[in-house]
Amino acid sequence: MNTKVNLAGVELKNPVMTASGTFGSGAEYSEFVDLSRLGAVVTKGVANVPWPGNPTPRIAEVYGGMLNAIGLQNPGIDVFVKRDIPFLKQYDTKIIVNVCGKTTEDYIEVVERLGDEPVDLLEINISCPNVKEGGIAFGQDPKAVEAITREVKKHAKQPVIMKLSPNVTDITVMAKAAEAGGADVLSLINTLTGMKIDINRRAFAIANKTGGMSGPAVKPVAVRMVYQVANAVSLPIIGMGGIATAEDALEFIMAGATAVSVGTANFYNPYATVEIAEGIEAFMKKQNVEDIRELIRCVK
Secondary structure (H helix, E strand, O other), X not given: OEOOEEEOOEEEOOOEEEOOOOOOOXXXXXXXXXXXXXXXXXXXXXXXXXXXXXXXXXXXXXXOEEEEOOOOOEOOXXXXXXXXXXXXXXXXXXXXXXXXXXXXXHHHHHHHHOOOOOOOEXXXXXXXXXXXXXXXXXXXXXXXXXXXXXXXXXXXXXXXXXXXXXXXXXXXXXXXXXXXXXXXXXXXXXXXXXXXXXXXXXXXXXXXXXXXXXXXXXHHHHHHHHHHHHOOOXXXXXXXXXXXXXXXXXXXXXHOOOEEEEOOHHHHOOOHHHHHHHHHHHHHHHOOOOEXXXXXXXXX
């Protein structure tokens, strides 16, 4: 039985990976999860300099999921290269580095620094606010998506994954823009913008007012967007958004995802990723599926 999948020439032993920002860079989960059992570990966003993140409170539970406005807090590329890459290299898994920035130059600086590091793929988080454009996310304007993809590709030595924001009118327009810019892989969806109000305090539950909503409640939206994008572009897709079980993961795969990322589920079930990988194998055995590729985009 073959569970291997291929993302832009990088072979993963199975399609299950972590979602950026929910798994740190692997160390805090390594006592629960044998990272060697995962297709890949996707790190928390890494910037060219340390980012302090947003003021607290910055997480709130909501029905069917959670809101977060962490603000991409991270120690910066120097610490990441010195501390996190050597840690992950101990395991037999692929390393995908999520890259964030406030300007195109920020992204390029990180991408260039990672050029000679032993990492397998770069995931470019274009849901970051573009400071030069008045704070609108790079990923909300197709011209900006194409431009930043093209710039990153000029400087990247590893294959480039563009992570798409769902907070747009038509996700396929963004996917086509990333493809036109030379993206190797797409990942979607990032979080949906949401809000929660604490009625007793008569105040926003999160200091930032809005946050990114993730968890089971966003899954039907995410599956729909993955299906649309799979039918609009010819790039491999990493699907994510509310995946908590193998059944969830298989929905994304059948809709057109080559691989899947597990995010919010890690917070309440630190074993989720390995359980999902095992569940996919069990499903394939039960259904006499010899090769996972039979399932990818099998629903037309």
